[in-house]
Amino acid sequence: ALYICDMYRKVIDHPQYLPEHIRGTLDYEAGKTMGRIYRVTANPRAGKFVFDGSVRSASSKGTPKKTGFEKGGFAGWTLKLNSNNAWERDTAFRLLAEDGNPANMQWLKVVFETKQNSPAARVRVLRLLEARKALPEAMLAAAIGDSMSAVREAAAQIAELRLGQDQPGRLGEPLLKLTRDADSRARFTATLALGTAKTPAAQGIEVPKMFAGLATVATLEAGNRWTRAAVLSSSSGFASLLLREVEREVDDGPKGLEPLYYELGQLLLAESPPTSAAAFTSGRATVERELASILVTHSGKNTRPELAAAFATGLGNGARAKGLGKDGRSALVTLASANPDTARRLGELFAAASQTVATASAPTPERLAAIDLLAHSDAATAGAALQSLIAPQTPNELQAAAVRALSQLPGAKAGEWFVERERWRSYTPPVRDAVLTAMLSQPALQLVLLDAVEKGVVQPWAVPANRRNPLLKHKDAAVAARASKAFQPQGAADRMKVYEDHKAVLALPANATNGKAVFVKTCAACHQFAGEGQRVGPELTGVRLQPAEAILLHILVPDAEIYPGFTAYEAETKDGRSLTGLLASDTPTSVTLRAAQGVEETLLRANIAKLTSSTTSLMPNELEKTMTRQEMADLMAFLKGQ
Numbered sequence: 001a002l003y004i005c006d007m008y009r010k011v012i013d014h015p016q017y018l019p020e021h022i023r024g025t026l027d028y029e030a031g032k033t034m035g036r037i038y039r040v041t042a043n044p045r046a047g048k049f050v051f052d053g054s055v056r057s058a059s060s061k062g063t064p065k066k067t068g069f070e071k072g073g074f075a076g077w078t079l080k081l082n083s084n085n086a087w088e089r090d091t092a093f094r095l096l097a098e099d100g101n102p103a104n105m106q107w108l109k110v111v112f113e114t115k116q117n118s119p120a121a122r123v124r125v126l127r128l129l130e131a132r133k134a135l136p137e138a139m140l141a142a143a144i145g146d147s148m149s150a151v152r153e154a155a156a157q158i159a160e161l162r163l164g165q166d167q168p169g170r171l172g173e174p175l176l177k178l179t180r181d182a183d184s185r186a187r188f189t190a191t192l193a194l195g196t197a198k199t200p201a202a203q204g205i206e207v208p209k210m211f212a213g214l215a216t217v218a219t220l221e222a223g224n225r226w227t228r229a230a231v232l233s234s235s236s237g238f239a240s241l242l243l244r245e246v247e248r249e250v251d252d253g254p255k256g257l258e259p260l261y262y263e264l265g266q267l268l269l270a271e272s273p274p275t276s277a278a279a280f281t282s283g284r285a286t287v288e289r290e291l292a293s294i295l296v297t298h299s300g301k302n303t304r305p306e307l308a309a310a311f312a313t314g315l316g317n318g319a320r321a322k323g324l325g326k327d328g329r330s331a332l333v334t335l336a337s338a339n340p341d342t343a344r345r346l347g348e349l350f351a352a353a354s355q356t357v358a359t360a361s362a363p364t365p366e367r368l369a370a371i372d373l374l375a376h377s378d379a380a381t382a383g384a385a386l387q388s389l390i391a392p393q394t395p396n397e398l399q400a401a402a403v404r405a406l407s408q409l410p411g412a413k414a415g416e417w418f419v420e421r422e423r424w425r426s427y428t429p430p431v432r433d434a435v436l437t438a439m440l441s442q443p444a445l446q447l448v449l450l451d452a453v454e455k456g457v458v459q460p461w462a463v464p465a466n467r468r469n470p471l472l473k474h475k476d477a478a479v480a481a482r483a484s485k486a487f488q489p490q491g492a493a494d495r496m497k498v499y500e501d502h503k504a505v506l507a508l509p510a511n512a513t514n515g516k517a518v519f520v521k522t523c524a525a526c527h528q529f530a531g532e533g534q535r536v537g538p539e540l541t542g543v544r545l546q547p548a549e550a551i552l553l554h555i556l557v558p559d560a561e562i563y564p565g566f567t568a569y570e571a572e573t574k575d576g577r578s579l580t581g582l583l584a585s586d587t588p589t590s591v592t593l594r595a596a597q598g599v600e601e602t603l604l605r606a607n608i609a610k611l612t613s614s615t616t617s618l619m620p621n622e623l624e625k626t627m628t629r630q631e632m633a634d635l636m637a638f639l640k641g642q
Contacts, residue, residue, distance in 0.1 A: 002041075008034035012545050026547065074104050078111045081121035093124050097131065105134040112139075119150040126151065130158050137162075137169055144174035144190075149183040156186065160193035163203055172197070172205030179213030184221060188230055191217050195234025208245075211238065215245035222260040232267055239267040240286055247297065250304060258310035258369065261294075265314025269322065288338050291315060295345040306366075309349055309373050316376035320408070321607060323575055328410050332376035350377040354385040357402075368401050375405035382409060387417065392426060400434035400597055407438035407445065415439055415448030421457045429626070430525045433596040436463060440470050441577045447479065453486045460487050464620030465559075466568055470578040495557040495621060502556060502624060506548050508633035515638025518631045522623065525596045529639070534598035536582060537619060538563055544641040551639055555632075558619035568614040569593060573607050582618060 010030035018026070077099075080092035096108075111117060112125045126143060129135035135158070143155035156178055159171045178190035194210055197203050214231050221227040235242040243264050250257065268287055291312065298308035316332030324331035336346040353370035356362050362370075371389070374382035386409070389402040406414040418424070418435045427435060439445040440463075450471055452458040471483035524533035529540045543551055553560055571579045571593060581593030584600055591611065592602045595618075624632065 002039075004038040004040060006036045006038065008032075011547075018546070018550055074099060074101070074107065078107070078121075078125070081111075081124055082118045089120065089124075093128075096124075096128055102132075102134075105129065105132055108134070109139070112143075115147070119148040122146075122148065122151050123154040126154055126158065137171065141171055141174045144171070144178055149181075149186055152178060152181065152183065152186045153189050156189040156193050160189070160196050163193055164196040164198070166198040166202065168202045170204045172200065172203035172210075176205065176209055176213045179217050184227075187217050187220070188227055191227070191230045191234055195230070195236070207241070211235065211241045211245045212248070214242060215249050218242070218246055218260055219249040219254065219257060222254070222257045225259070228260055228263055232263060235267075237271060239264060239271050240290060243268065243290060243294075247294075250307065257304075258306055261307045261310040262314035265311040265316075266318045269315055269318030287315065287319075288335055288342070291335060291346075292339050292342040295342055295349070299345050299348060305349065305352065306369070308345075309353065309369060312346065312349060313369070313373045313376065316373075320376070321575075321604065325410070330376045330378065330408075330410050333378065347381075350374060350381050353377075354382055357382075357385045357389065364395070364398065367398055371398070371401045371405050375408045377409065379409055379411040379413070383411075390423075390431070392428075396428055396430040397597075399428075399431045400599070403431065403434040403438050404599075407442065415445040418445075419448065419452035419457055424452070424457055429522055430597055432462065433525060434599075436467060437579075437595055437599070440467055441579055443470075443576045443578075446470050446474070446578075450479065450483055450486060454482065459625075461622035461625050463487070464618075466614050466616035466618060466620070467580050469570055469580075469614075495559070498624060499553055499556045502552065502629070502632065503549070505629050505633040506552065506636060508630060510630075510633040510637035510642065512634065512637040512642050514631070515634035515636070518627060518635040519638055522626055522635075526619065534596070536594055536596060536598055537566060540639060543639055548636060548640060551636060555623055555635075556621075558617035558621065562617050566618070568616065568618040570610075570612050570614055571603060571608055572610040573603060574609045575607070579603070580614065580618070 008031035009028075011026050011028050015026075015028060074096070077092045077095045080088050081096075083089050083092070108125050108129055112122050112129070117125075126135065126140075129139075140155055140158060140162075143151055144159060146152050146155065156175060159175060162169065162171060172194075175190045175193050178186055179194070181187050181190070191214060194200075194205070194214065197205055200207055200210060214235055217227060218231040231242070232239075246257075246260065246264070268290055294308050294311045298304050312332060315335070316330065319325070319331030319335055322331070325334050327334075329337070333343070333346070336343045350373070353373045356366055356370040357374065359367075371386065374386060383406070386402045386406045390399050390406075394402075403418070406417070418439060424432075424435075436449075439449040449458065449463070453460055453463065465487075468483065468487055472480060472487070474480045474483065519527075519529060520532070523529075523540075526536040527533050527538065527540050528535050566582060568580055569583050569591075571591070573579070579593050579595075579601060581595040581601070583591060584594035585592035585602070589606075590602050590604050591608070592600050594600045627635070
């Protein structure tokens with residue numbers, strides 16, 4: 001039977017998840033006399049229960065009926081693999097896997113070759129044969145080209161394991177054919193399998209054909225980030241070869257290839273490690289050659305300039321991370337300067353991007369891509385165009401992107417421009433957060449921000465406590481002392497006084513509709529509610545179940561409790577940047593920090609000088625200074641669903 005518990009509780013949260021001073025005021029047993037437990041049984045005429053190989057109808061008594069597993073033996077179990085009943089299929093597979101008779105392997109081969117059997121049955125048989133080392137290579141190769149897509153996918157997964165063992169074989173050709181399969185899952189699995197071949201030639205894989213196949217997969221599904229990741233990981237060390245094959249596919253290729261070209265640019269630069277001066281010089285020459293080729297191919301009439309822009313942006317981001325800029329020029333411009341024609345064509349790309357940025361009717365994704373590219377130009381080329389975007393008439397998303405680009409632009413003197421008194425006062429919360437992130441991440445801009453705080457242009461409370469560390473812990477003791485004096489942080493006791501003082505807002509008449517507007521303005525940069533907002537901090541849709549006092553405490557004293565998984569981390573990079581955010585991804589080679597607005601930055605571990613967890617919440621203190629008490633009451637009504 002199936003049992004359903006219909007539980008009633010006034011307080012759902014366990015006491016340990018509530019603030020300590022609230023725990024003793026709530027009745028955790030309220031509602032315990034209510035609720036029901038439902039026992040769901042099958043209709044005696046339409047359903048049966050299966051238990052330990054037996055069947056008992058809902059109303060039957062006495063000896064259970066047999067399921068059929070007790071007779072028929074090995075052959076009978078294989079038939080059960082076609083059953084519509086999941087339990088019967090699973091039980092049959094278990095019994096077949098436990099069977100130790102080698103003579104039965106031949107019967108399994110017959111079952112697999114019988115196309116009348118279901119795809120699920122044939123896949124399970126294929127895996128049984130592989131587990132018993134009874135699957136001939138010829139049979140596996142044929143399975144890779146089977147008429148059933150599920151069988152092709154499973155066969156490619158098995159082939160992937162064999163290729164990883166670096167044994168001679170002939171599985172390469174069938175896998176290459178699978179990269180052009182009509183089924184996307186089969187293509188994806190074949191892509192991963194090809195990447196495991198340590199010695200492609202040993203498996204009959206011709207390298208040019210391999211990269212042609214990978215390029216086909218990449219261009220067919222360039223919009224799928226998992227497919228792109230599979231293709232690029234299988235091409236590790238050979239980004240230049242993959243790029244050339246992708247270029248062959250572009251003429252007839254679909255739209256939406258920009259993410260692929262962006263990541264190819266990044267990968268190409270990443271594959272030029274400075275292991276030695278000679279190796280680095282050679283790798284850089286390859287990068288410069290590919291940049292020149294892409295710019296030539298995709299400039300002029302009847303070309304795809306958006307692909308050149310995406311490739312250049314990815315290449316520029318990778319070059320910046322390696323510190324390749326010099327003489328006051330961006331890393332991308334420095335790379336292009338080796339060839340006058342390349343430099344000219346890159347300048348034309350920058351000019352086109354500036355025009356796109358200035359065109360209000362252009363689609364937002366195109367303007368965002370243009371902004372990202374302009375971050376690699378210079379102040380004379382893009383400064384005015386980017387500054388024009390940072391205005392109340394421009395959507396927050398575009399303003400934040402322009403802030404990031406300006407802060408990276410050589411010669412822009414962005415710091416002083418960001419904190420001009422009237423401009424600072426015009427920023428909405430998401431834009432202000434983008435400005436703080438940009439200024440606190442770069443040593444030169446940190447001092448400009450501190451000057452603005454000391455002059456009263458930037459209010460101390462506008463810089464969240466957990467983000468002041470680059471200044472409070474500055475290497476220059478004099479700067480650290482100035483910061484300590486400028487911020488004069490409130491202690492926990494001070495914040496609790498604020499909380500006690502604001503409890504009165506809970507008694508004010510409130511308007512949830514107005515509260516939603518407050519949420520969008522102040523909270524949505526980091527929190528989601530009913531699908532609206534950014535998923536940085538905890539999702540708040542279910543917060544309405546918490547007591548109002550607890551919600552108010554979380555808003556006013558965010559350091560009182562930091563949920564597991566939402567610890568902030570502070571990173572210092574070897575090029576002097578300081579970043580703060582939640583740990584969104586942690587891999588053997590990189591970490592990804594997620595900040596407000598959901599903006600993520602991935603740092604290679606090799607480029608990290610220091611990574612520490614913060615003792616404070618990523619959520620800022622003193623939010624009460626960003627709204628009136630009535631707005632706080634309205635926000636509470638919205639969060640409580642009133």
